[in-house]
Amino acid sequence: MSWMNTFLTSSIGRKLVMSVTGLFLITFLIVHCTINSMIFFNDGGEAFNKAAHFMGTNILIRTMEIVLFAGLILHIVQAYMLAAKNRQARPQGYAVSNPGANSKWYSRSMTLLGTLILMFLVLHISHFWSNSRLGGMMGIAPLEEVQIGDKEVLNLYQDMMVTFQSPFVIVIYVLGVISLCWHLIHGFQSAFQTLGVNHKKYTPVIKNIGIGFSILICLLFALMPVSIYAGWIC
Amino acid sequence: MTMNIKLRIWRQANAQAEGKLVEYQLNDVSANMSFLEMMDVLNEQLISKGEAPVAFDHDCREGICGTCSMYINGRAHGPQKLSTTCQLYMRNFTDGETITIEPFRAKGFPVLKDLCVDRSAFDRIIAAGGYISASTGQAQDANAIPVEKAAADSAMDAAACIGCGACVAACKNASAMLFVSAKVSHLALLPQGHPERKKRALAMVAQMDAEGFGSCTNTYACEAECPKGISVANIARLNREFLNASLISEEMPK
Structure with a gap:
């Protein structure tokens, strides 16, 4: 399999890994955003808790959770390896540079934006993932349970309500989502280019869908902590 | 004035x-x-x-x-x-x-020295595969091989690359993808370039990486700075050529 090794360590092979994992993470964002948008039913969290219970107990979803973490780690590790290699490609920089004349700042700042998202993600996982999945283990307090129909399910809704009472947390979440938005605006269309999809008919459509998708999904994500803090959802 | x-x-x-x-x-x-x-x-x-x-x-x-x-x-x-x-x-x-x-x-x-840089890395990339092998002898009749007009135009646009290296200079990663993609596209678009296209994509990308150029992060600074207006559509074509040669064809990398 030396051909596979040659491919995966080539510059284009590494980019393909970024592209495929990036698109996979985008599909995760769609699922994540859809499930969490259940809070907008404003039904005291019943729809959201039901959806969260399904996500937390379905064997297929739990298996995909492992794949998701693997994809996330691959995306992050490969990104930093590429960034390091790319820095080495220009040992001495320019005294005067005017990159704004030829490219967009967010396209040039994917590593920075990704690092901001990673920092946000550490906080986000510690807020919601660790206590719902690891509650009762490793000294992490378990979540309360709530009765829905004939089932006892974890009250993740209450967890959200409590977490989003702090203005500090709201600011961090909104900043995290803004970083994600710029990251996606470049990343969405860039993933297709790396896969070799550059087409007179489809590329303009892909670019527009990418921008629309990035803004829509990030608006929805930002609206969640903001509307809970503002008391629009209770 | x-x-x-x-x-x-x-x-x-x-x-x-x-x-x-x-x-x-x-x-x-x-x-x-x-x-x-x-x-x-x-x-x-x-x-x-x-x-x-x-x-x-x-x-x-x-x-x-x-x-x-x-x-x-x-x-x-x-x-x-x-x-x-x-x-x-x-x-x-x-x-x-x-x-x-x-x-x-x-x-x-x-x-x-001063403002002179050694761009022979580009020559070595070309030598790795930026050519076609043709038998010598009488030139073929013109139009003996039909070429679609759109493909001929795109090949000509790619062939406009003068190999100056502005794409590398402008890229934040010092990537040579626009140059390599122009050279690969120019030949991949024409029937004369087809017999060696898989070998060519593998060899030229390998040489590009060996020369220490960075990877493409699709900022498109290269296209904006290219004196000949080479399109980044060529980079997507190079990606296709390389992915096809690496993953779909039976061609082995050297």
């Missing part, structure tokens, strides 16, 4: 020496001089003062050979779109302006 300008130019005695930016005042520069003519005037003054002239690459001065380079005020080939440095005129600058001139910077383009 004439103007007085201040120049900050990268001076470096040789590949091993430490370099630095040196300031020069140049007066009575005609607005209708080309940038390289302005450099000639500066050099004549330096020579008459007994100083070493600034070394810079130039050849045809018609914008077609790809020899001139220079990173001018933070842009490859200066501020003018679709232009090489030799086709840049002093009227693009203003009286009293400070102009900073640096060599193209990339690990794959080591500085030889």
